[in-house]
Amino acid sequence: MNTSKKSILILDDEPFVRDSLVDYFEDCLWTVFCSGLEDEALDIIKNNKIDCAIVDIRMAGIGGDQFIREANKLSDKIGFVVCTGSPEYEIPSDLTALSNVSKIIFSKPVTELDKLEQELLTLTG
Amino acid sequence: MVNFFHNISIHKFFKIYLLIAVSLPLLILGLVGLTISSSTLREEILSADHRQVHLAEYAIEQHLQRPLEDLEVVSSLIHNIPHSQVQKIQDVIKKIQSIHEYFAAIQVANIDGKIIAVSPLNEDVLGNDVSGHKYFNQTKNSTTPYWGASFISEQLDFPLSSLSIKTDYGYIVTGFLKLDDIGNVGYGDGSGKRSIQGLDKRPLFITDQQGVFIAHPDKQKVMIREYDQQYVDSIKSWNDDVLVDEVEYNGRQFLVNTVIMPETKWKISLYNPLENIVAPIKKMAVILLLLTLVVTLAAIASGTKLSSKISGSFSDLLKSIDAIGKGKYEISASKSNYKEFNQLIDSFEQMTEEIKSREKDLKEAESYISNIINSMPSVLVSVNSELLITQWNMTAEDETGVKVEDAKGKKLIDLLPHMQSEINKIKKSIETREVKYSRKKPLYYDNKTNYEDITIFPLIANGVQGAVIRIDDVTDKVRLEEMLVQNEKMLSIGGLAAGMAHEINNPLAGMMQTADVIQNRLVNRIDLPANKKAAEDAGITTEAISKFMQSRDIPRMIETIKESGKRAAAIVNNMLTFARKADHSKSTVSLERLLDDTLELAITDYNLKQEYDFKQIKIIKKFKVGLPLLICEDTKIQQVILNLLRNSAQAMQGANTPEPVIFVRTDLSKDKAMINIEIEDNGPGMDKETSKRIFEPFFTTKDVGQGTGLGLSVSYFIITENHGGEMSVVSNIGIGTKFLISLPVEGAKNEY
Numbered sequence: 001m002n003t004s005k006k007s008i009l010i011l012d013d014e015p016f017v018r019d020s021l022v023d024y025f026e027d028c029l030w031t032v033f034c035s036g037l038e039d040e041a042l043d044i045i046k047n048n049k050i051d052c053a054i055v056d057i058r059m060a061g062i063g064g065d066q067f068i069r070e071a072n073k074l075s076d077k078i079g080f081v082v083c084t085g086s087p088e089y090e091i092p093s094d095l096t097a098l099s100n101v102s103k104i105i106f107s108k109p110v111t112e113l114d115k116l117e118q119e120l121l122t123l124t125g
Numbered sequence: 126m127v128n129f130f131h132n133i134s135i136h137k138f139f140k141i142y143l144l145i146a147v148s149l150p151l152l153i154l155g156l157v158g159l160t161i162s163s164s165t166l167r168e169e170i171l172s173a174d175h176r177q178v179h180l181a182e183y184a185i186e187q188h189l190q191r192p193l194e195d196l197e198v199v200s201s202l203i204h205n206i207p208h209s210q211v212q213k214i215q216d217v218i219k220k221i222q223s224i225h226e227y228f229a230a231i232q233v234a235n236i237d238g239k240i241i242a243v244s245p246l247n248e249d250v251l252g253n254d255v256s257g258h259k260y261f262n263q264t265k266n267s268t269t270p271y272w273g274a275s276f277i278s279e280q281l282d283f284p285l286s287s288l289s290i291k292t293d294y295g296y297i298v299t300g301f302l303k304l305d306d307i308g309n310v311g312y313g314d315g316s317g318k319r320s321i322q323g324l325d326k327r328p329l330f331i332t333d334q335q336g337v338f339i340a341h342p343d344k345q346k347v348m349i350r351e352y353d354q355q356y357v358d359s360i361k362s363w364n365d366d367v368l369v370d371e372v373e374y375n376g377r378q379f380l381v382n383t384v385i386m387p388e389t390k391w392k393i394s395l396y397n398p399l400e401n402i403v404a405p406i407k408k409m410a411v412i413l414l415l416l417t418l419v420v421t422l423a424a425i426a427s428g429t430k431l432s433s434k435i436s437g438s439f440s441d442l443l444k445s446i447d448a449i450g451k452g453k454y455e456i457s458a459s460k461s462n463y464k465e466f467n468q469l470i471d472s473f474e475q476m477t478e479e480i481k482s483r484e485k486d487l488k489e490a491e492s493y494i495s496n497i498i499n500s501m502p503s504v505l506v507s508v509n510s511e512l513l514i515t516q517w518n519m520t521a522e523d524e525t526g527v528k529v530e531d532a533k534g535k536k537l538i539d540l541l542p543h544m545q546s547e548i549n550k551i552k553k554s555i556e557t558r559e560v561k562y563s564r565k566k567p568l569y570y571d572n573k574t575n576y577e578d579i580t581i582f583p584l585i586a587n588g589v590q591g592a593v594i595r596i597d598d599v600t601d602k603v604r605l606e607e608m609l610v611q612n613e614k615m616l617s618i619g620g621l622a623a624g625m626a627h628e629i630n631n632p633l634a635g636m637m638q639t640a641d642v643i644q645n646r647l648v649n650r651i652d653l654p655a656n657k658k659a660a661e662d663a664g665i666t667t668e669a670i671s672k673f674m675q676s677r678d679i680p681r682m683i684e685t686i687k688e689s690g691k692r693a694a695a696i697v698n699n700m701l702t703f704a705r706k707a708d709h710s711k712s713t714v715s716l717e718r719l720l721d722d723t724l725e726l727a728i729t730d731y732n733l734k735q736e737y738d739f740k741q742i743k744i745i746k747k748f749k750v751g752l753p754l755l756i757c758e759d760t761k762i763q764q765v766i767l768n769l770l771r772n773s774a775q776a777m778q779g780a781n782t783p784e785p786v787i788f789v790r791t792d793l794s795k796d797k798a799m800i801n802i803e804i805e806d807n808g809p810g811m812d813k814e815t816s817k818r819i820f821e822p823f824f825t826t827k828d829v830g831q832g833t834g835l836g837l838s839v840s841y842f843i844i845t846e847n848h849g850g851e852m853s854v855v856s857n858i859g860i861g862t863k864f865l866i867s868l869p870v871e872g873a874k875n876e877y
Contacts, residue, residue, distance in 0.1 A: 014632075019635075027642065085626070107630070109635075110641075
């Protein structure tokens with residue numbers, strides 16, 4: 001287990017999903033930020049040092065894809081992993097072109113959270 | 126007016142023409158000539174007869190003059206002889222009588238009628254009184270000689286006639302003139318010699334003033350002394366001069382000339398038999414007929430020769446025309462001596478060239494149009510107003526196996542019996558000149574139903590009565606349409622399912638991921654710093670918590686939550702895969718996996734309304750080990766299999782099959798090119814009629830509203846058309862139904 005404090009932002013408009021991830025990563029000793037709104041999450045990035053983020057796609061605001069684009073503008077060091085309940089979702093090509101965006105889409109429900117954590121660690125080096 | 130020379134051969138024409146132009150006028154001229162000549166001949170003969178009868182009259186007159194002179198001599202000799210000298214008188218008459226022998230006897234009577242002398246001498250006669258005799262009294266009272274009536278001399282046996290004169294001294298001298306040769310006298314000069322030629326066949330009839338024959342070709346007629354009423358009747362209309370008439374006498378026709386001698390009042394008739402006139406006319410008529418015949422034959426012969434000469438020139442030309450009619454453009458007619466004919470050949474050659482060129486153009490155009498018609502994928506048939514076939518394209522040949530040359534002229538319904546129901550439409554179309562349609566007309570043959578679009582175009586150009594019928598096989602189109610409808614349904618269900626999946630996945634994520642965190646905190650990672658701190662705050666140890674959890678079986682319960690969640694997620698995922706938008710892309714799949722997924726999907730396919738539940742059905746799988754991967758559109762195949770499974774479940778449930786079983790088997794064909802799939806149930810099965818029609822579009826045995834899945838026709842289409850496979854059904858009532866699907870391992874050769 002990685003003991004160095006890495007920070008993660010969890011962006012999901014589903015409170016129970018968001019909470020389960022927050023709980024998991026806190027247990028795994030991550031510094032966890034969370035939000036259900038894209039704008040609020042961007043503010044968090046602006047105001048805090050964030051290493052990586054778990055991003056839901058279908059949300060009420062600008063949506064997950066646009067959030068990654070916006071966030072990436074603020075900091076291209078953040079590793080992004082998409083976690084969605086939409087079975088037909090595919091990552092847009094402009095985002096797959098970015099090395100800090102994971103090519104793996106984690107479908108909800110994520111039955112093996114440790115694999116998600118592992119992917120985040122890989123992204124953040 | 127009837128044209129008698131219509132379509133007549135030149136030979137015949139010339140013959141008839143010459144016959145009319147030469148022989149007929151000749152015949153008419155001949156007949157006119159004959160009529161004129163026969164009339165002239167009659168006139169001439171009559172004229173000759175006329176002359177002859179006068180000659181005869183003259184000859185007889187001359188002949189009678191001499192006896193008269195003899196009597197006058199007697200008269201002059203005896204007039205001064207006194208009555209007392211009878212002997213002298215006797216001598217005179219004896220002398221005179223003997224000189225010429227004109228008279229059979231000469232007698233002299235005195236004024237009282239007493240015969241005083243007679244020669245030849247007859248004592249019995251001398252002294253007889255003749256004063257009562259007519260000739261005596263007539264002569265006594267007259268100064269002119271008197272010719273008495275004729276009579277037959279008993280002694281001489283021929284007729285005599287009395288001639289009496291009165292002398293100055295009152296003697297009445299009477300001579301009994303011999304008339305035995307009077308007939309011959311008429312022919313000559315009285316000497317008995319015939320001086321006029323050619324009259325022997327024209328007998329003279331002479332009667333005395335009483336109408337008794339004194340000369341007749343038949344001497345008996347003279348001797349019987351009968352009054353010949355027939356003769357008198359035959360000449361009764363005579364005038365003073367000459368009677369010219371045509372009479373029948375003794376059953377023969379004669380031209381008769383009669384004269385009456387003024388002194389004797391004798392009638393002389395020349396009887397000329399009519400055949401004497403008719404014979405030369407007949408001869409002329411025969412000559413004329415022969416001449417006409419000869420001329421006619423000559424006309425026919427020359428007509429034949431002339432026409433042969435002319436038609437001979439035409440015969441080669443005719444052969445060439447015939448050949449051109451048969452499509453051979455070779456002119457074999459050679460030039461002849463006739464300018465007009467040569468001009469005809471030149472014109473004909475020119476015309477032939479033009480026909481050749483036009484026919485070439487026409488053939489090219491025909492071939493072009495024919496190519497267009499034949500390249501049409503539709504059956505194109507044209508019919509006339511009697512519905513007999515006039516055109517039959519290649520597609521029609523292929524569909525029916527009947528060649529165009531055999532089809533032309535046949536009845537439409539004989540070659541396309543299913544058009545029977547369209548007959549009225551075709552007739553109506555021809556009548557109203559409107560295009561008529563029959564869409565998606567089902568046609569059942571060869572154990573399957575095809576669909577046809579029939580279009581009837583009336584022929585309206587150039588007064589042609591008929592119609593062109595276009596028949597298109599739209600079976601595939603109909604199936605495709607049905608599939609599109611089904612696809613639309615699936616798409617809408619798919620879209621709904623995708624939205625639902627998202628909604629389900631989120632709470633599932635909340636539940637499962639939280640269960641994962643719980644598992645971490647209570648089981649897997651009990652010694653987490655946060656756990657330890659919390660335990661301390663609660664006054665217990667993490668070990669005690671762990672022990673409690675284990676003893677209360679909490680880890681298993683958490684696992685159960687996670688597994689149930691996973692299963693729910695899998696179902697949602699499977700449903701989504703099935704319902705997701707079809708992209709027609711083929712992929713390489715494991716059939717076993719595909720069937721498992723489908724079965725899993727089917728098991729969840731509990732339908733309350735239709736009251737079937739896969740949990741009630743025993744599924745027996747028998748998969749061939751080591752099957753090659755299959756190239757196919759997996760979702761499509763999944764649709765088909767799911768459809769079959771649903772149908773089976775539904776049928777078994779409906780029939781209350783006691784122990785429902787579905788067998789799912791796979792196998793590899795002997796040549797390893799095809800993978801076979803069998804879906805078999807022990808349900809109610811179906812009859813043969815239903816089995817035959819089960820793959821038809823829109824065919825269903827289900828009640829309205831029950832058909833939720835794909836129709837079997839679409840399944841059939843997917844297997845056969847999309848994947849180049851085969852699909853069939855075997856079913857027996859009360860035993861069950863088995864669907865057989867074969868799919869090529871390499872996928873369909875032709876991409877749909």
